[in-house]
Amino acid sequence: MVRGIGYGKCAIVMASAMLLAACSDLGDLARLPARTAPEDVPSRRSAATAQAYLPTVEAAAAAVRQTLVDQNLPGLSVAVAVDGREVWAEGFGWADLRRGDMVTPETRFRVGDIAAPMTAVAAAVLAEGDVLDLDVPVQTYVAFPATAVPITTRQLMSSQSGLRDLAAEEQEMMRQDVCVDDTSRLAFFADDDLAFTPGTDARYSTYGWVLAGAMIGASAGEPYAAFIAREVFRPLGMTGTVPDQVNGGLPDVATLYYPVMMANTRRGLETASRVNLSCLLPAEGFLSTPSDMVRLVTGLTDGSLLKAETVDMLFTPATLDDGTSTDTALGWQVGSILDASGGQPLRFIGRAGAVFGGTATLLFLPEHHVVVAVATNVSWADTETVAGSIARLFAKARPAVP
Numbered sequence: 001m002v003r004g005i006g007y008g009k010c011a012i013v014m015a016s017a018m019l020l021a022a023c024s025d026l027g028d029l030a031r032l033p034a035r036t037a038p039e040d041v042p043s044r045r046s047a048a049t050a051q052a053y054l055p056t057v058e059a060a061a062a063a064v065r066q067t068l069v070d071q072n073l074p075g076l077s078v079a080v081a082v083d084g085r086e087v088w089a090e091g092f093g094w095a096d097l098r099r100g101d102m103v104t105p106e107t108r109f110r111v112g113d114i115a116a117p118m119t120a121v122a123a124a125v126l127a128e129g130d131v132l133d134l135d136v137p138v139q140t141y142v143a144f145p146a147t148a149v150p151i152t153t154r155q156l157m158s159s160q161s162g163l164r165d166l167a168a169e170e171q172e173m174m175r176q177d178v179c180v181d182d183t184s185r186l187a188f189f190a191d192d193d194l195a196f197t198p199g200t201d202a203r204y205s206t207y208g209w210v211l212a213g214a215m216i217g218a219s220a221g222e223p224y225a226a227f228i229a230r231e232v233f234r235p236l237g238m239t240g241t242v243p244d245q246v247n248g249g250l251p252d253v254a255t256l257y258y259p260v261m262m263a264n265t266r267r268g269l270e271t272a273s274r275v276n277l278s279c280l281l282p283a284e285g286f287l288s289t290p291s292d293m294v295r296l297v298t299g300l301t302d303g304s305l306l307k308a309e310t311v312d313m314l315f316t317p318a319t320l321d322d323g324t325s326t327d328t329a330l331g332w333q334v335g336s337i338l339d340a341s342g343g344q345p346l347r348f349i350g351r352a353g354a355v356f357g358g359t360a361t362l363l364f365l366p367e368h369h370v371v372v373a374v375a376t377n378v379s380w381a382d383t384e385t386v387a388g389s390i391a392r393l394f395a396k397a398r399p400a401v402p
Helices: 017-022 051-071 112-128 153-157 168-173 183-188 206-220 224-233 278-284 290-301 308-315 383-397
Strands: 024-030 043-045 075-082 085-096 257-259 269-272 286-288 333-337 346-355 358-365 370-376
Touching: 043 051, 051 075, 051 085, 051 383, 075 290, 075 383, 085 290, 112 153, 112 206, 112 224, 112 278, 112 286, 112 290, 112 308, 112 346, 112 358, 153 206, 183 206, 183 278, 206 224, 206 278, 224 278, 286 290, 290 308, 290 358, 290 370, 333 383, 346 383, 358 383, 370 383
Parallel strands: none
Antiparallel strands: 024 269, 043 085, 075 085, 075 370, 257 269, 333 346, 346 358, 358 370
């Protein structure tokens, strides 16, 4: 069990049976190939698998195959790094059920809210260079309507802005909208009332991250997408991470699936509509791979992108104005992985992501120097549990250090 991490707006986005139907291509049923045992699930493993961790890898791979069978998932990909080096990357199952295309470590998935820590890292790059001040009102940088109490970028990134979250019907309405620049994304929520006074509560807001992306673009003097690609993805070697393209055209992209009914993958799957995410890019609009998600963390912890004190700022839970501590850091969640057998809880820093046709989880165990990323090509999958199980296996193989 992973405590302290969640999908933010999931319960709102896909709340009704009517919306479930709208999010997929009804009548276009995609069925998993018949299989009777977890060992029937095919996989493609990276040749760079570390031999020292091979017994742990085999145990984790068996757990993943069992997960695909138990949850009826089309495909799933995993990457793990220990001490800053990737030791295992493997794709399981199918990237496309009809064509029979297999998932590989290079297969790209929609990773949803894991865009938030990516955006937070981009903001930290600007803050470290004294280009973006995280503690001045957003109106210093963008023409965002004034509020009774100013909002800062730090409040945006710690879920304390008071901006509302995305409503269920908005995801469907925005399917055909295309946002061509950072400021056009603000039109969907700029004139709305705040849900609470900034700094007095912590509630996840998709729109908070959209505004943070506009802040990055305005302070950098170039589009958000161009800045994060050059200053974050390229230095960290995240070559598989790109904005989602609703019309396709990108290689190694998994076909998207959706549960037939009741947000339950076990009841069958159907091909999902490619909802346009351009208007939500800084919050949930990227395609990525588990290996790239792992590189996001290892590139922070090895000091190759940001100073150690800046990384500590990103990973430290924020406090409210009254001093109340939260489990929300700047783009990251802080929590613990619980052991059903009574073992010691493992502290993690991470993020879970969910969006139409994709679910992902990213976990970092700082005491064990272990990073785990999991992604699948279907909505409503439980990637948190499988990521937590893998993390615990590698933590056992890699003892904690001071």
